[in-house]
Amino acid sequence: MRKKTPVSNLPDEEKQLFRDSVTGARPLQQDKIPFARQPGKVRMAATLTNSSPDSHLFYFSDQYEGFFSDSQTLAFVQTGDDPTLARQLKRGEFRPAVVLDLHGLTQQQAKTELAALLAYCEQQHFNCACVVHGKGLGILAKRVPNWLVQHPNVRAFHTAPTEWGRDGALLVLLRTPT
Template identity: 60%
Template sequence: MQKKAPASTGISIEDSQLFRQSITGAKPIAQDKIPPVVAPRKQKRRTDVSSQNSDENLFWFSDEFEGFVADGASLSWVQPGEDPHLAGRLRRGECQPQVVLDLHGMTTIQAKTELAGLLAYCQQQQFNCACVVHGKGLGILAQKVPNWLIQHPNVRAFHTAPKSWGKHGALLLLLKTDQQQDEHWR
């Protein structure tokens, strides 16, 4: 049997011999087999509100209810018994929102939960105006959000937001508070 000639590696025979001479007597390093330390994983905390509180807030919203039908590009609604000019005041931007909720990228369940949380937060903080940015996208949230808002007893009125707050992708809400301090919005 004949040995095959080693493939040419571009190293001269002299360099190869010099290398072999320099490593004679070298001992291989023993592997200590210590596995790398893995940091313990942190448990994820639930960021949503407690289930009981969430259930109470979601009580007002039904996905089956379709009480609002948009008749044009602008959405406008005033709760029966309220001043019919409230929507016009919202349209003109006479009320500045004290809090903004952005629903971009959320599923309908997440959006409903966040909207319920916003309304509960506004009630707790006594905010009378809020902005809900639902976006345009496929229009799913744009259809659902007004129907959810109509069902909530603390929503006095809503209107498509002025351009500075998101125009057709957002709604300005006027909310009831326990203490109506501003007579202008009564």
């Protein structure tokens, strides 16, 4: 980096050369317009809640506690369904058609969104969904499986493979209307 030379040290001919080059220059007028920021991407949460999500909430009771082992892996298969469904979900043989992210939601909001997701999957004839509940304090991680067990359209669920969120998500296999 070059050091600035003080003006007093410059020879007189250079000072005159500078004065000649700036003669007739006018100072710029300040327009006092502040810089306008370009608006960033607006993140809109895709809400799955339909007009009457409360009609699907009767399936979910907060008092119900399903029996799940203390291990990180959760697996459930509805009574009467093929017992290999959980293993197929674990291997990633079913690809989710829709993903629901419950991060940052309260329990009531999560319950409403989960009910809306199940209604949406039934309406769209989707047979597999991914529910991302996250790890965090583990509140939703405990509640979501208990809610899913209560729903009659849930055939099976299993802790998601790594590509879909692992311990912070569940792959859910659903009955599709015929």
